[in-house]
Amino acid sequence: NAGVTQTPKFRVLKTGQSMTLLCAQDMNHEYMYWYRQDPGMGLRLIHYSVGEGTTAKGEVPDGYNVSRLKKQNFLLGLESAAPSQTSVYFCASSSFSGGSSYNEQFFGPGTRLTVL
Amino acid sequence: DAKTTQPPSMDCAEGRAANLPCNHSTISGNEYVYWYRQIHSQGPQYIIHGLKNNETNEMASLIITEDRKSSTLILPHATLRDTAVYYCIVRVLHAGGTSYGKLTFGQGTILTVHP
Numbered sequence: 001n002a003g004v005t006q007t008p009k010f011r012v013l014k015t016g017q018s019m020t021l022l023c024a025q026d027m028n029h030e031y032m033y034w035y036r037q038d039p040g041m042g043l044r045l046i047h048y049s050v051g052e053g054t055t056a057k058g059e060v061p062d063g064y065n066v067s068r069l070k071k072q073n074f075l076l077g078l079e080s081a082a083p084s085q086t087s088v089y090f091c092a093s094s095s096f097s098g099g100s101s102y103n104e105q106f107f108g109p110g111t112r113l114t115v116l
Numbered sequence: 117d118a119k120t121t122q123p124p125s126m127d128c129a130e131g132r133a134a135n136l137p138c139n140h141s142t143i144s145g146n147e148y149v150y151w152y153r154q155i156h157s158q159g160p161q162y163i164i165h166g167l168k169n170n171e172t173n174e175m176a177s178l179i180i181t182e183d184r185k186s187s188t189l190i191l192p193h194a195t196l197r198d199t200a201v202y203y204c205i206v207r208v209l210h211a212g213g214t215s216y217g218k219l220t221f222g223q224g225t226i227l228t229v230h231p
Contacts, residue, residue, distance in 0.1 A: 004159075033218075042203065042221030043160065058218065090159045105152075105219060107159025 001026050004108035006091050012114045013081045021076040021111050023091030031094045032074035033058075033105065034066060036087040043090060049074055050096075081115045088112050120204045125226040128198075134191040136225050138204030141185040146208050149180060149187045150219070153200040160203065160221075163189065194229045201226050 007022040023032065030051050035043040035058075045058030049068040063085060065077045074093075078085060092105040121139040128134040140149065150165040164171055164178045166187070171178040177190040191198055203224040 035221075040223070042223050043219070044221070045218055048218065059220075092159070104162035105160075107161070110157070110159055 003027065004091055004093055004106050006089075006108040006111050008111060009109070010112045012116065013078075014116050015082060017081050017115075018077070018079050019081065019113075020078075021089055021091075021113075023074040023076070023093075023108060024072055025074075025091075025093040025106070026072065027093060027095070027106065028071070029093035029095045029106075030071075031096060032068065033092040033094075034064070034074065034076045035090045035092065036060065036085075037090060037110075038087050046076065046089075081113075083115045086113060086115045120206055120222055122202075122204050122222065122225045124223065125228070128191075128194045128227060128229050130196060130229055130231050131193055134194040134198065134227055134229070136189040136191075136202050136204075136227060137186065138189070139186045140204070140206045143184050143206050144208075147206050148208070149178065150205040150207070151176070151178065151189045152203045152205065152219070152221075153198075154203070154224070155197075155200040163202075194227075196229050196231065199227060199229045 004025045033048040034046040037043045044060050046060055046064050047058050047066040049055045052071040055066045067075045089111045091108040094105045095103045148165050148167050151163040152160040154160040164173055164176050166178045166180055180187045201224040203221050205219055
């Protein structure tokens with residue numbers, strides 16, 4: 001299994017440009033998440049999804065949109081990039097089995113985005 | 117979710133035990149303690165979690181005090197590859213509504229393992 005993969009690994013944008021980050025997981029997980037990590041900071045949740053066709057806002061959703069058209073993919077879009085969105089973006093996924101078990105989050109390798 | 121406090125950095129000699137503390141004095145009865153780590157430039161990795169009993173797995177041990185207000189992650193024989201940022205997170209096992217699985221990361225503890 002490849003686990004969680006992210007495309008692209010690096011990207012440089014100019015202010016106002018748009019782009020889409022792709023996250024894919026091959027573990028049949030129900031839940032998927034997008035986080036951003038700024039230098040010296042912990043991760044902050046942007047958006048997440050509890051299943052195909054559903055998405056929800058996290059802590060810092062402004063300036064981002066997401067879609068989960070297929071269970072294995074979770075897309076993060078920036079419609080008009082701003083320098084404040086320069087960050088490392090991590091995608092994660094987890095399963096849910098209910099009861100008292102914990103299903104850990106598996107993280108991708110990250111996408112390093114610079115907005116000039 | 118309860119707030120956690122961790123020292124910003126710690127050092128450890130290779131081969132020795134690394135003991136990373138976490139304070140969570142406002143933890144609720146149904147909240148668990150989770151530990152993740154993030155090796156430089158990689159995504160975080162789950163280590164261990166627990167409610168009130170001590171836990172051990174192939175990576176580490178988790179010691180939770182009886183009053184549950186603090187805990188310690190123990191890496192029994194630290195190696196250079198254990199150099200990372202370690203995050204202590206407190207949250208319920210399964211939150212209701214739309215917050216399933218959400219993890220709140222603080223700034224963590226930077227553990228540096230020296231040869």
